[in-house]
Amino acid sequence: xxxxxxxxxxxxxxxxxxxxxxxxxxxxxxxxxxxxxxxxxxxxxxxxxxxxxxxxxxxxxxxxxxxxxxxxxxxxxxxxxxxxxxxxxxxxxxxxxxxxxxxxxxxxxxxxxxxxxxxxxxxxxxxxxxxxxxxxxxxxxxxxxxxxxxxxxxxxxxxxxxxxxxxxxxxxxxxxxxxxxxxxxxxxxxxxxxxxxxxxxxxxxxxxxxxxxxxxxxxxxxxxxxxxxxxxxxxxxxxxxxxxxxxxxxxxxxxxxxxxxxxxxxxxxxxxxxxxxxxxxxxxxxxxxxxxxxxxxxxxxxxxxxxxxxxxxxxxxxxxxxxxxx
Numbered sequence: 001x002x003x004x005x006x007x008x009x010x011x012x013x014x015x016x017x018x019x020x021x022x023x024x025x026x027x028x029x030x031x032x033x034x035x036x037x038x039x040x041x042x043x044x045x046x047x048x049x050x051x052x053x054x055x056x057x058x059x060x061x062x063x064x065x066x067x068x069x070x071x072x073x074x075x076x077x078x079x080x081x082x083x084x085x086x087x088x089x090x091x092x093x094x095x096x097x098x099x100x101x102x103x104x105x106x107x108x109x110x111x112x113x114x115x116x117x118x119x120x121x122x123x124x125x126x127x128x129x130x131x132x133x134x135x136x137x138x139x140x141x142x143x144x145x146x147x148x149x150x151x152x153x154x155x156x157x158x159x160x161x162x163x164x165x166x167x168x169x170x171x172x173x174x175x176x177x178x179x180x181x182x183x184x185x186x187x188x189x190x191x192x193x194x195x196x197x198x199x200x201x202x203x204x205x206x207x208x209x210x211x212x213x214x215x216x217x218x219x220x221x222x223x224x225x226x227x228x229x230x231x232x233x234x235x236x237x238x239x240x241x242x243x244x245x246x247x248x249x250x251x252x253x254x255x256x257x258x259x260x261x262x263x264x265x266x267x268x269x270x271x272x273x274x275x276x277x278x279x280x281x282x283x284x285x286x287x288x289x290x291x292x293x294x295x296x297x298x299x300x301x302x303x304x305x306x307x308x309x310x311x312x313x314x315x316x317x318x319x320x321x322x323x324x325x326x
Contacts (some may be wrong), residue, residue: 037156055186217257
């Protein structure tokens, strides 16, 4: 079982291509010299190999400038497209660095100068940079964590984090969670929504045996989101409740395992709204979108909820029997 989707875009390649090349050679320091990063953690204590929830604030010295010039527009957009890494330190010494994905910055206020991204990250390292072999950093202890740009000199504040040894049921769950450690299977499941067959079986076992552990809930959510993508790939928006209700049950089970403003909860709620629309349950879709808009008003999907509701409201009106009142 392996899923990967690529959005299709249409460009005027000559114009945009020239703009990309020109913007690419603008020195990064000239774009970001006065910008700053700030990081915070949802929880300052985590178990070994447990995913972290990071909130990263990007403070711009000057708001993004609106411009019709394609070169300048791409140069401005680059300020929000940061390739970031996490830095784990102990007693001031760096013990490992790890990638931070899904940093789609969205405006967190109306000033145009502060943007935020909340994402899931895992503390991994590659002992040999020439080989694509990953290892989860799992040594218990007290650390500090910061986020920095991979291509510029920006580095955030440092926050305290304690890595705690997993025991009992949690230890059993962790062993299943890290089954595909050399290929970062858990990270690929969460970030790319893809998993191979062998790893999928391990995560399915983890979901069944230990769903409410810190590891099991990620397996439940990851597999539910993959199930959604696989069903879309096979059936599109067809199939009705017979096809989509099992998907809805898996997503609903995942949503119950996360609270507050966890980024996976935002994604699961939005997918649940999409499933309800496909099933013709527009009231159910509005219920899930209301939760997205309430808890993630400026989130990556929360900002799209209003437009999505407008689109399916038009579909609802088209499908309404003649004479039936809204």
